Amino acid sequence: MAKSKKEIISIKSVSKIYNLGETVVKALDNVSLSIYDNDYISIMGPSGSGKSTLMNIIGCLDVPTKGKYKFKNELISEMDDNQLANIRNEKIGFVFQTFNLLPKLNAMQNVEVPLIYSSLGRKDRKERAEEALHIVGLQDRMTHKPNELSGGQRQRVAIARALVNKPSIILADEPTGNLDSKSGNEILKFFTKLHKDGNTIIMVTHEESVAKLSKRRIDIFDGKIARDE
Amino acid sequence: MNRIINYLIDAIGGVLFYFGQTKLRTALTLMGITVGVSSIIAIMTVLETFEQSTESLVSDMKTNIFYITKDNPVQVQFGNDAGWGRQKIPRITWDEYEQLKRNLTLTTNMAATTAEEPSDRTISVGKEELKSRLSSFWGSDGDVLSVSKYDILDGRNMQDVDIENASRVAIVGYYIKEQLFPYSNPVGQSIEIDNIPFEIIALTEPKGELLGQNMDAMIGIPISTYIKYFGGKGWRGRPDLQLILEAESMDALEDATDEAIGVFRAIRKIAPGEPNNFYIATNDQLMDTFGSFTSSLKIFVGLVAGISLIVAGIGIANIMLVSLTERIKEIGIRKALGARRIDIFLQFLIEAVLISVLGGIVGIILGLSFGNVVATFLDQDPVIPYEWVFYSLQICASMGIIFGLYPAIRASKLNPIDSMRYD
Numbered sequence: 001m002a003k004s005k006k007e008i009i010s011i012k013s014v015s016k017i018y019n020l021g022e023t024v025v026k027a028l029d030n031v032s033l034s035i036y037d038n039d040y041i042s043i044m045g046p047s048g049s050g051k052s053t054l055m056n057i058i059g060c061l062d063v064p065t066k067g068k069y070k071f072k073n074e075l076i077s078e079m080d081d082n083q084l085a086n087i088r089n090e091k092i093g094f095v096f097q098t099f100n101l102l103p104k105l106n107a108m109q110n111v112e113v114p115l116i117y118s119s120l121g122r123k124d125r126k127e128r129a130e131e132a133l134h135i136v137g138l139q140d141r142m143t144h145k146p147n148e149l150s151g152g153q154r155q156r157v158a159i160a161r162a163l164v165n166k167p168s169i170i171l172a173d174e175p176t177g178n179l180d181s182k183s184g185n186e187i188l189k190f191f192t193k194l195h196k197d198g199n200t201i202i203m204v205t206h207e208e209s210v211a212k213l214s215k216r217r218i219d220i221f222d223g224k225i226a227r228d229e
Numbered sequence: 230m231n232r233i234i235n236y237l238i239d240a241i242g243g244v245l246f247y248f249g250q251t252k253l254r255t256a257l258t259l260m261g262i263t264v265g266v267s268s269i270i271a272i273m274t275v276l277e278t279f280e281q282s283t284e285s286l287v288s289d290m291k292t293n294i295f296y297i298t299k300d301n302p303v304q305v306q307f308g309n310d311a312g313w314g315r316q317k318i319p320r321i322t323w324d325e326y327e328q329l330k331r332n333l334t335l336t337t338n339m340a341a342t343t344a345e346e347p348s349d350r351t352i353s354v355g356k357e358e359l360k361s362r363l364s365s366f367w368g369s370d371g372d373v374l375s376v377s378k379y380d381i382l383d384g385r386n387m388q389d390v391d392i393e394n395a396s397r398v399a400i401v402g403y404y405i406k407e408q409l410f411p412y413s414n415p416v417g418q419s420i421e422i423d424n425i426p427f428e429i430i431a432l433t434e435p436k437g438e439l440l441g442q443n444m445d446a447m448i449g450i451p452i453s454t455y456i457k458y459f460g461g462k463g464w465r466g467r468p469d470l471q472l473i474l475e476a477e478s479m480d481a482l483e484d485a486t487d488e489a490i491g492v493f494r495a496i497r498k499i500a501p502g503e504p505n506n507f508y509i510a511t512n513d514q515l516m517d518t519f520g521s522f523t524s525s526l527k528i529f530v531g532l533v534a535g536i537s538l539i540v541a542g543i544g545i546a547n548i549m550l551v552s553l554t555e556r557i558k559e560i561g562i563r564k565a566l567g568a569r570r571i572d573i574f575l576q577f578l579i580e581a582v583l584i585s586v587l588g589g590i591v592g593i594i595l596g597l598s599f600g601n602v603v604a605t606f607l608d609q610d611p612v613i614p615y616e617w618v619f620y621s622l623q624i625c626a627s628m629g630i631i632f633g634l635y636p637a638i639r640a641s642k643l644n645p646i647d648s649m650r651y652d
Contacts, residue, residue: 061565061646082569089567100562100649104246116235117567125235161566 005036008168008200009058014067014077016053016223027053028064029223035169035202040195042211043204045220052173054220055204059092059171060084072168089117093162097174099154101146101161107133108142111161118165132160136190152183159190163199170194172203176210188213236572240579244587258548259588261541262628266592266621267599269534273617274600276523278609293479295486295511297321297329297472297493318506320469323456325496329472332492335485338475340371341452343460343468350459352448353421354409361408364446366422368455371473374400374433379447384416384431387451391430395453399427403435404445422448425458438608482511538624541588542632549581549636560640561648574641581633582626589625593618 016028027050035041035058045051056062057069060076063084069077071087079087088094101110111129120128133139136156146154155175162170172191176184192213195201203214211217219227248255299320326341333339348366352359367373370392374381382403391398399420406415415429427450436444460468476485490509497506510518553560560573568576597618601611 056646059565082571085564085567085569085572088565094565096649100558100565102559102562104250105242109242113563114566116239117563117569117572120235122234122238165567 005038007034007036008039008072009033009035010068010070011057012068012070014057014064014069016050016057016062017065026223028057030067031223031225032067033218033225033228035200037200038195038198039200039202040191040213040215041202041218042214042216043202043218043220044206044211045226046206049220050223051204051220053223055171055173055202058169058202059094060087085117089114090165091168093165093167093170095155095158095162095170095172095175097177099146099151099158099178101154101157103146106143106145107138107149107157107160110146110157111164114161114165128164129160132164133157135163136160150183151179152186155179155183155187156190159187159194163194169200169202172201174205175203176205176207184210236575236579240576240583244580244583254548254551255584258541258544258584259591261544262538262585262588262625263592263595265534265537265541266589266625267596268537269530269621270593270596270614270617271600271603272530273527273614274597274612275603276526277612277614278600278604278607280519280523281612282609293476293482295474295476295482295489295509297474297489298508298510299469299471300508319497321472321507323470325493326470326472328496329489329492332496333474333485333488335476335481335488336474337477338371340369340373340473341470342367342369342371342373342473343452343455343470344368347442348448350423350448351421352405352409353424354419357409359405359408361443361446363448364442364444365449366447367449368452368459368468369449370452373449373473374431379433379436382432382434383414384429386431387449392451392453395457396451397425397427397454397458398430398450400431400433400449401429402433402445402447404443405448406432407445420448422450423459486511538628542585542628545581545585545629546632546635548584549577549633550639552580553577553636553640556640557643557648557651560643561645561651564643564645565649570641573643574637577637577640578630578633581637582629585625585629585632586622589621593621 011031011033014028014031014033015026018025018027029050031054043051043054053062057064060071060079061084063069063079064077067077068075071091074087076084076087094100102113105113108126108129111132112125115125115128130139130142133142136159138153138156138160141149141153141157144153146157149157155178159170159175162172170191175191176187179187188210191201191203195215201214203210205211217227217229218225299318321341323341326339330339344365344367345363346365346367348363350363350366352363369387372386373379374386379402381400384400387398387400390396399422401415401420405420409415409420410418415432418429419426420429421427433445433447438444456468474485474489476482486509490505493507493509494505499506560568563573563576597613604611
């Protein structure tokens with residue numbers, strides 16, 4: 001691991017405990033982790049291992065029950081909902097397994113959604129969205145709605161949406177899970193390219209072949225980090 | 230600022246899309262608001278039309294004039310609540326009129342009038358008969374023409390000698406000339422009223438219509454002649470007279486009306502403390518009476534419309550809650566992408582306001598159209614009650630805010646992780 005790189009994320013002794021009435025579930029148990037600039041990480045683990053919980057915490061969608069989480073030296077673990085929303089908006093690009101595009105909006109408008117919540121003018125918004133769609137090679141599909149696009153194209157729109165705010169990290173949750181192998185490979189090539197361009201990528205996957213493409217692999221088991229190399 | 234504009238554009242897009250998806254449901258929700266608002270606007274348009282024409286009518290009249298009448302000249306009654314009380318109110322008789330005339334000192338001019346409005350008298354010239362009914366057939370001993378702002382086009386006004394002799398002379402409106410004397414001047418010619426021949430002494434200038442009445446379908450004769458030929462039995466008592474009195478000036482109006490009330494009470498021997506059994510009204514009071522009638526009608530309409538708008542508002546709350554359930558996943562995605570609570574809250578609130586304002590705009594258009602169709606039917610100039618258009622929009626926007634509040638708060642509180650998993 002290149003320790004000389006700048007640390008973006010610092011997770012120290014983080015636990016996430018769900019209190020489900022009589023039973024208490026420890027989804028994450030005392031996890032510590034550092035993520036550096038231009039890392040390309042895959043997080044692996046069987047279902048129920050806590051990888052989604054870790055992903056939600058890294059993505060600022062959830063806060064830990066115990067421990068400290070710092071994102072670029074900002075203490076995320078003590079932020080309220082609105083502060084978390086701002087961090088998600090400005091610093092994190094999400095790519096989901098089910099694309100999570102808004103069906104009523106066309107490709108361009110979908111890419112614009114994160115910009116609606118930043119204080120960007122309409123013209124700048126359009127420019128940035130166009131630029132992002134250009135990067136994913138969908139400049140000629142901008143006015144198509146999600147149902148008019150193939151699975152691979154939809155995921156590329158989602159990637160464009162993740163890139164549009166120029167985030168510090170890109171968080172991908174099983175990005176190829178809903179795609180055929182050809183489209184899946186295209187998307188993975190795309191992630192490799194994004195990494196080469198200097199982006200930090202964290203990908204949750206359960207496919208070995210996908211994990212092999214990353215530069216660092218973290219295995220989660222029973223809420224603990226079983227392997228990090 | 231950019232953020233607010235972003236919301237607005239986003240919300241308008243969202244509303245339009247949502248309308249497209251759920252046309253019937255949205256149309257039904259809108260209908261509640263539309264009906265409420267259009268009924269307010271329609272009635273306010275009609276009332277404004279009436280107010281406008283009444284104002285012009287009253288300002289047309291001389292303002293130092295006041296009236297003594299048996300019935301309240303303007304009061305409009307729902308049902309017949311004054312039914313039995315009315316029986317007790319005696320008609321104003323010729324004797325009373327003459328006594329009053331002798332005793333008043335502050336009144337410079339006085340006239341008695343009796344009018345049939347409309348009148349079913351048969352009006353004919355030779356074998357030619359007037360096909361439509363007269364809007365007014367009156368008898369008077371005074372200068373009704375100048376009080377009612379009729380100008381003589383040709384001929385002469387009534388004179389004392391006509392009244393003293395109960396002459397069979399008539400003043401006719403322009404409509405009579407058009408219908409019965411299309412190619413000649415009626416002045417000097419003969420006209421029959423219920424087969425009694427009269428000589429036409431004057432033709433008045435065309436006046437047009439007022440509140441749906443043809444002001445030119447009018448014939449006036451001396452009151453003595455009216456009583457003699459059309460007053461029924463016992464010529465000194467029968468017809469119900471309306472007295473028109475003129476004070477010296479506007480300033481003298483109040484004293485003159487006070488004096489008239491005092492003298493008329495004395496003539497009728499009304500004990501002190503008893504109420505008047507007649508009405509006395511100045512033009513201002515006529516306007517006030519009309520004003521109080523319209524304002525109570527406005528309150529009534531306001532209440533009815535208010536209830537229908539509350540029902541419509543519940544409809545908005547309902548559609549927003551349905552919309553919320555259908556869009557939980559969308560809210561989750563938006564939150565994951567950086568929408569704060571306030572963003573989602575405003576998105577829903579703006580949508581609710583847009584829906585209700587849109588319903589309101591449709592209601593305003595329908596109400597204005599309906600109100601002005603009625604106004605045109607009554608031959609009035611079309612009006613737009615701007616004040617009420619503004620109020621309606623305000624009410625709709627407030628309704629959107631009030632009834633959109635709860636769904637918006639609920640939407641804003643959704644958790645992004647759970648919401649994104651929702652299907």
